[in-house]
Every structure is written in structure tokens, then in C-alpha cells.
Amino acid sequence: MLIWIFVLCVIIIPTSVLWKKRWLLYHAWKIPGPLSVPLVGSAFLLSATKDNFFDLVCGKLDSWRPVIKLWVGSQLYIATMRPTDVEKILTNCLNKSPFYENFNDIMKDTLLTSKVSIWKEHRKMINPSFNLKILNSFHDTFVSYSTEMVKYLSDLEGGEQTNLFPVIWEKTLDAALATLTNVNPQVIKERRRFITVIVKFEEILIQRFHTFWLLVDFFWKLSNLHKEHKEVCQTGHAFLENILLQEKKQYDSDDINDIQERVYQELVSVLPNMENSPTQEEINRLDYLERVIKETLRLVPTVPFILQYADEDIKCGPYVFPAGSNLIVPLVLLHKNPAIQWEYMVVLKAKSFFEVVYRNLDSYRPVIKTWIGSELYITTIRPADVEKILVNCLNKSPFYENFNDVMKDTLLTSKVSIWKDHRKMINPSFNLKILSSFHDIFVKYSREIVKYLLDVGGTEQTDFLSVIWEQGRLNTIIAEEYKSYESEDRNDDTIESKRFLRNLTKLNRTNQITREEILEETNFMLMAASETAAITINTILTILGIYSDIQERVYQELASVLPNIENSPTQEELNRLDYLERVVKEILRLVPTIPFIMRYADEDIKCDPYVFPAGSNLVIPLVLLHRDPEVWPEPEKFDPDRFLPDEVGKRHRCSYIPFSFGVRNCIGLKFGMMVVKVMVATILRNFKVTHNLQVSDGDNGLMLLRDQIVIQIGEELDGMVMIRSGDNRQGVCPVKFLQEV
Structure with a gap:
């Protein structure tokens, strides 16, 4: 029985292959070429040493000019030296021969080899x-x-x-x-x-x-x-x-340099006189600078997480975030969610603890649960979930109780009942008219920073952050949301931007x-x-x-x-x-x-x-x-x-x-x-x-x-x-x- 199955396979499989290739075989039969044997084709005729292989191939092709067929295994190769044939082939046949698959290990899907x-x-x-x-x-x-x-x-x-x-x-x-x-x-x-x-x-x-x-x-x-x-x-x-x-480093550096130059050009345009301090109206015209600040806060938010407490069940897609859970919005991951098509992505270089936390959260994106003791923490980076949480869950997570010794019952940490009263009282201090009145103060401290930098020029290295912090420590700036501006890419007409x-x-x-x-x-x-x-x-x-x-x-x-x-x-x-x-x-x-x-x-x-x-x-x-x-x-x-x-x-x-x-x-x-x-x-x-x-x-x-x-x-x-x-x-x-x- 097994012998008959084997015999049938020996007959049926080659017959099936030949039937599928009948059109190929029919036309190949009409084209001149050297002897071909089963399985190997004409490849045995090309067996040569390294030194004479090329001469052998050219000799075989030349002896059958202008058109010759060669079977290499089951692959049919047809060579032609007639310019009219060449034009037809190169105009109509854009796919490369399977021969080019030999290059896949080093350059798959390139202009040379790809489909x-x-x-x-x-x-x-x-x-x-x-x-x-x-x-x-x-x-x-x-x-x-x-x-x-x-x-x-x-x-x-x-x-x-x-x-x-x-x-x-x-x-x-x-x-x-x-x-x-x-x-x-x-x-x-x-x-x-x-x-x-x-x-x-x-x-x-x-x-x-x-x-x-x-x-x-x-x-x-x-x-x-x-x-x-x-x-x-x-x-x-x-x-x-x-x-x-090296190219990525240069590109990222050029990005920053180009962006800085655009900021500078905007400043020169809005503030042509270097000696004059900007007015509030001029500050409002610095559209590109505002986008730069927003992009910076996207990449490097000043707080790593927002934590809210679920007083009731929150339905988010296939999940229910149950009442009593702590809901986490990791801003760094939310702001770098590739599904939102952010154009510029900068790697966050967090250290130690935060690096571990971000890596674990990122590996389970977009939603992950974590038990810390008896407390359930649910993290999400889906914008729709974030909106539901921040609209419906106003109580802060018990995590914020860790700050009670230094700022209990503040806008950051308080229960929602206290927060509402405090927010109502504090809001008038941050209306647009009040903020506008701060303008001259901000200008004053900005000029002090510039003066300090001019004074330390050429001397020993200085901690720049401490200088900024010192000048701004008495002024808490709460940003209003201005109108959105469509982000513009860097100048695509430069030769450097078009290099390969x-x-x-x-x-x-x-x-x-x-x-x-x-x-x-x-x-x-x-x-x-x-x-x-x-x-x-x-x-x-x-x-x-x-x-x-x-x-x-x-x-x-x-x-x-x-x-x-x-x-x-x-x-x-x-x-x-x-x-x-x-x-x-x-x-x-x-x-x-x-x-x-x-x-x-x-x-x-x-x-x-x-x-x-x-x-x-x-x-x-x-x-x-x-x-x-x-x-x-x-x-x-x-x-x-x-x-x-x-x-x-x-x-x-x-x-x-x-x-x-x-x-x-x-x-x-x-x-x-x-x-x-x-x-x-x-x-x-x-x-x-x-x-x-x-x-x-x-x-x-x-x-x-x-x-x-x-x-x-x-x-x-x-x-x-x-x-x-x-x-x-x-x-x-x-x-x-x-x-x-």
C-alpha cells in the first residue's frame, strides 16, 4: 500500500508542477539554449572556478546570441542582447528577478532588490x-x-x-x-x-x-x-x-537649532529693539514661542503623573475602573503615545525609580493595573479614558496623603469638598486682567537672568537652573490656554533637509x-x-x-x-x-x-x-x-x-x-x-x-x-x-x- 502511495506521489507531484508551468515550458521550448536536465537545469554547465566563472557565463551567452534560455533549477532565465527587447523588458517588467533575493541578508527591500x-x-x-x-x-x-x-x-x-x-x-x-x-x-x-x-x-x-x-x-x-x-x-x-x-544625533541637534533660530527670528520680528522690554501685547504675538513651550511641556511635563480617586465606577472601553480604585494618568507616556502621531519624539532619560516605573507601565500600554498593598492602581494612556477620569473623578488618590505634612488641604492634595471652596476663592487672583498686571514683574526678573548670564560669561561653569529658580521663586505662574496654532514643520526647502x-x-x-x-x-x-x-x-x-x-x-x-x-x-x-x-x-x-x-x-x-x-x-x-x-x-x-x-x-x-x-x-x-x-x-x-x-x-x-x-x-x-x-x-x-x- 505504501509503495503505491509513493508511486502515485512520484507521478502526481511532478505532473502537477509541469501542468502549472505548461505555458512557461511551451514558450521556453521555442527559445534556443543549452542542454537542460531535470532538477538542476543548465546550472551544471556553469560550474567553474572563481577565476573563470564570469568568462564562462559570458561565453555561453555569446555563443547563443542574441537570445538564449537557461534553466537554473526550476527557474527559467532568458537573456537577450537586442535593444528593442531590452526596451520592452525595462519598460514593462519592473519587478526584479528572484535572483536578487540573494542580497536580502544585507539589503532587503531596497531600490535595488524590492518588489x-x-x-x-x-x-x-x-x-x-x-x-x-x-x-x-x-x-x-x-x-x-x-x-x-x-x-x-x-x-x-x-x-x-x-x-x-x-x-x-x-x-x-x-x-x-x-x-x-x-x-x-x-x-x-x-x-x-x-x-x-x-x-x-x-x-x-x-x-x-x-x-x-x-x-x-x-x-x-x-x-x-x-x-x-x-x-x-x-x-x-x-x-x-x-x-x-550619528545621523539621528545630528538631526535632533539640527531640529533644536532650527527651532531656536525660528524662536529668535520671531523675537527679532516682534521685538526689533533689543533694549526694549516686551509689552503684554507683544508677548501675546509670540505664537511660535508658545508652541515651543507647549511642545517642551509635552516632552518633559513638570509632574510625572496625575492620580485621581474613583468615587464611582468609570466605564472606559472594554474595562470598568471600579469605585475605590486609584486612577493614574502618566503624562510622559500619554504625551508620547505614538497613536496620536506626535512628530518629534525625544527619549526621556529618567533615572532609577522613575525609569523602572515608566518601563513597566510602557510594557503594558495602554491600560495596566497594579496592586500596592490593598490599594488598586489603574493606569491608562488613552485620551478618551483620561477625559472621563479627569471630568468625573475630582477626588485625589490617597497617594497625595504623603504630602500632608507640607501642604495638607491645598488645591493639589485636598478632598473635593475643600478643593471646591478653595478654588472658588483663589480663581479671582488668576483672571486675565490680574495676570496681565504681572507682566512688568516677569520682565524685571527675566532681565536679571540676562544680566547674570552676561556677568558670568567666560568664567567657571554655573548651575543655570538654580539661577532661574532663584529669580522666579516668588512668582507662581499659572498658564491660561490661548488659541491653538497649527504646528509648522522646519523649513523643508533647505538642501540639508533633503539630503538622502x-x-x-x-x-x-x-x-x-x-x-x-x-x-x-x-x-x-x-x-x-x-x-x-x-x-x-x-x-x-x-x-x-x-x-x-x-x-x-x-x-x-x-x-x-x-x-x-x-x-x-x-x-x-x-x-x-x-x-x-x-x-x-x-x-x-x-x-x-x-x-x-x-x-x-x-x-x-x-x-x-x-x-x-x-x-x-x-x-x-x-x-x-x-x-x-x-x-x-x-x-x-x-x-x-x-x-x-x-x-x-x-x-x-x-x-x-x-x-x-x-x-x-x-x-x-x-x-x-x-x-x-x-x-x-x-x-x-x-x-x-x-x-x-x-x-x-x-x-x-x-x-x-x-x-x-x-x-x-x-x-x-x-x-x-x-x-x-x-x-x-x-x-x-x-x-x-x-x-x-
Whole structure:
């Protein structure tokens, strides 16, 4: 019997799977591709060493051009090198391939990896951080780090040979930190370690990709490589946590500074003459200052709890607070109830007893009961409950009897019968007319505080609270409730407020994005902004070391646009470096920073004569797309003039897509081009690059590609940068161009 059940399972389960994938299989059958076997697919053909994996993959794809299918396990991958297909895919298929799930441990739900629903929300939030005005504001920062790079190279003169790539990467990471965040890179001590983490992460994934059985999650999670992968991700997250902590400190500090500045500007507007004391009418016009005071009292109320005694049952939602119970309103928790959408949240740093009390109350929010001896205490932070308690329960809790020795039967502590009489008697002393008459007294003592502060300026530290207390101890101020003013946010038009991490931090305050999502997006953005820029800069210097005639043309353009070698390039001057831009584009054609773009087909995509079926993974191999001989004559030849305007107009717009295409393209396209142009222009204006590799136009010299998530030139090149001084060359600085850290 069991044998028959087993046989039926063996027949039914595969048949069911095949039936569900029948549409996928039907169209896949029509697309050319290598041999595929059950369970493994074509993955066994990709088994290779780390050194030749990339060459093997490119070779397989190239041999079946322009369209090829590959089965990897049960996943269908279709690669195409036809620009018209590429445009259809990148326009219609916005979901990324399941392949990107391999990055989930270090950057899940980022612009690179997330499902389209999440990507749309995140892209909408991040877009303002990459508008042209923001990018132009980064120019001086890029120039600063480029100048540091030049100084570093100059200091190498006559010294030992140094690997240049880690230095370039560290400078691009510093530039990314300084522009995408408001964090001073020098505060982050382990920047070099983060670079090492990125490299190790990529090496582990590459090792997984070229060991086909590790593509199966079951075997992957059992492997030592997976354990190492987890440790690397944890190290990377620790680095990012430090950045987010620094950003939060800076953001909170800027919040306070901005608010203080707004208070000051209001005071200057209402009280233009510094010598004059404010009148009551002027005080009433200080709307923003009043909101600041109210917000301060929300965050730091002067009393921690309100305690009332229930003379009768109080019905609050699903609960009844019974007669005889003590009802507690914890103001700190009530005022920080996240359900009420407070925008600015400041952590209360209570000490000892209060810290313990708040922590216990917070853990049972919104309603908690506590027995202290025979007394029942019920705590709530729901505003509706608070209203019922304070309207219906006028007697204070027996807790206030602890104050009887110093203030028995006062407005604070008395039974309701005494309180009513006292309140009735005292009320006239606090009407608006009486309070207005106190104005000059308050002004007098305020001026005494100012005078005291001026007198102690530059001397030893002083207890400020005691000064304020001393001046105000005779004056009990009871605030009237004035009209409510709608709270205004800080000025959102400032460049600082729109920087990538600052912008996300602000959105986190209004619960539009979680802290975990910020961590992941920051990780992705720093990796993308620093690593790809560093590799591109290093590749440009390497290739220009091969093509000395092109390097000389770049230098002549730089000398023409930037005649004074001491001056840093302005944004306007950078925009005039047409030939340098063509050089950068040609290098990104030959050596794009990423080897493939992958999308997931949510629906059938018709690309004559094939249909790429829904459920398939669509692959765009950039190295082959950018070297298609039908589009690029002599595709292996290095020729920056391919990007002259007339030449560009002859090609399909998707024949060259180093930053992807369509709405889900690279958000940092302009950012990346700017940092690359600034650093390359600054370096080449000061140095000539040479090394030991020379190739002729017919050689396949630029296929020296290394097996990485991002493409790098992989041969170790001994070289030098020669210091330029006008038209003369003085001094030799030995370097290596090996892209390892």
C-alpha cells in the first residue's frame, strides 16, 4: 500500500508542477539554449572556478546570441542582447528577478532588490534627494576629496609602490558619507572595514553562484559559507547602525537649532529693539514661542503623573475602573503615545525609580493595573479614558496623603469638598486682567537672568537652573490656554533637509518609512555610491594608462578648460569637459560596473519571434549588449567618439544602458557621473598615468574582467603616476592598479 502511495506521489507531484508551468515550458521550448536536465537545469554547465566563472557565463551567452534560455533549477532565465527587447523588458517588467533575493541578508527591500510596490514608495521618497539642485550642492565636497587624492599621490613621490584602488574607494566612500548623509566621515572610525565587508560579501555570493548545488537554499543554509555570510552581514549592519546613530544625533541637534533660530527670528520680528522690554501685547504675538513651550511641556511635563480617586465606577472601553480604585494618568507616556502621531519624539532619560516605573507601565500600554498593598492602581494612556477620569473623578488618590505634612488641604492634595471652596476663592487672583498686571514683574526678573548670564560669561561653569529658580521663586505662574496654532514643520526647502539620510530620517518621524528600511536603503546607497564610483575611477585611470594618446587629449582639454592647475574645477567648467565625458561613457560601455540587469516577467512579453512567458527571469547582459557588432562597429576598440551627438542619434536608445533604463533606472546616475568626473579631472590635471600593460586596437585587452558582482579589470598592473607641472613632468609616484583591498 505504501509503495503505491509513493508511486502515485512520484507521478502526481511532478505532473502537477509541469501542468502549472505548461505555458512557461511551451514558450521556453521555442527559445534556443543549452542542454537542460531535470532538477538542476543548465546550472551544471556553469560550474567553474572563481577565476573563470564570469568568462564562462559570458561565453555561453555569446555563443547563443542574441537570445538564449537557461534553466537554473526550476527557474527559467532568458537573456537577450537586442535593444528593442531590452526596451520592452525595462519598460514593462519592473519587478526584479528572484535572483536578487540573494542580497536580502544585507539589503532587503531596497531600490535595488524590492518588489515593485515597495520600490515605488521608496523611489518617491528618495527622488527629492537626487534633484539637480541637490547634486550641484555636492560639487565642492567632491572637489575636496579629489584634492585629497591628489595630495596623497603627490606624497608617494620616491616612495614604495602602493595599491591605488583602496585609496580611491575610501575617498569615494567618504564623499558618499559626506553628501548622502550629514555625518562627518572622520567620526566613523571603521570605514575601511566596511569596504572589506562589501568585498567579502561579493566574494561569498560569487562562490555560491559558481557552485551550482549551493544555489539550492537547503544546501546553502547547511554550508559553512552561509555562516560566514551571516557574520559578514552582521558586521556591515553594525557599521550602518553607527551611521544612523550619528545621523539621528545630528538631526535632533539640527531640529533644536532650527527651532531656536525660528524662536529668535520671531523675537527679532516682534521685538526689533533689543533694549526694549516686551509689552503684554507683544508677548501675546509670540505664537511660535508658545508652541515651543507647549511642545517642551509635552516632552518633559513638570509632574510625572496625575492620580485621581474613583468615587464611582468609570466605564472606559472594554474595562470598568471600579469605585475605590486609584486612577493614574502618566503624562510622559500619554504625551508620547505614538497613536496620536506626535512628530518629534525625544527619549526621556529618567533615572532609577522613575525609569523602572515608566518601563513597566510602557510594557503594558495602554491600560495596566497594579496592586500596592490593598490599594488598586489603574493606569491608562488613552485620551478618551483620561477625559472621563479627569471630568468625573475630582477626588485625589490617597497617594497625595504623603504630602500632608507640607501642604495638607491645598488645591493639589485636598478632598473635593475643600478643593471646591478653595478654588472658588483663589480663581479671582488668576483672571486675565490680574495676570496681565504681572507682566512688568516677569520682565524685571527675566532681565536679571540676562544680566547674570552676561556677568558670568567666560568664567567657571554655573548651575543655570538654580539661577532661574532663584529669580522666579516668588512668582507662581499659572498658564491660561490661548488659541491653538497649527504646528509648522522646519523649513523643508533647505538642501540639508533633503539630503538622502536626513530626508528618510524625517519621513521616519511621520511613520512613512521604518528604521529597518532606512538601514537597508542606506547600506545599498553607500555601497552603490562608493564601490561603483571607485571601480569606475580606477578603471578609467587603468585604461587611459593603456591609451596614452587619448589620455593626452583628456589632459589638453583639462588644461584648456582649467588653465590654472591650482584651481579646482567649478560645476560650469565640468560641464564643458565634453571629451572627458565621452571617455567616461566609452569606458562604461566596455566595462560596465554591473554585468547583468535582471527582471521578472509578471506577464508575457512579445519579442519577435519569441514570447518571454510570465514567470520567467529576463536577463540583460550589459557586457554583450554594449559589444554587439551589429550596433557597435569594432566593438572591442576603445573609441570615445562613439558618443558624439551624431553617432548617438544613430543607435537605439537601449543599446547603451550602464545605469539601466526606464522608471526603475539607477537613481544615482547623475550623482555617479558627477563624482567620477570631478575626481578623474582633478587627478589627470595633476598627473599622467602609465603602467606595464599596452594593447593595440586589435587586441582584446579590455576583456581583462574579474569575477565579481561588479565588473573590475582583474590583472595586476605595475604602474606610476607622474606629477605634471605645466608642460613638464616632475617626480614619479609608483602605484599598483590591482583592484583588491
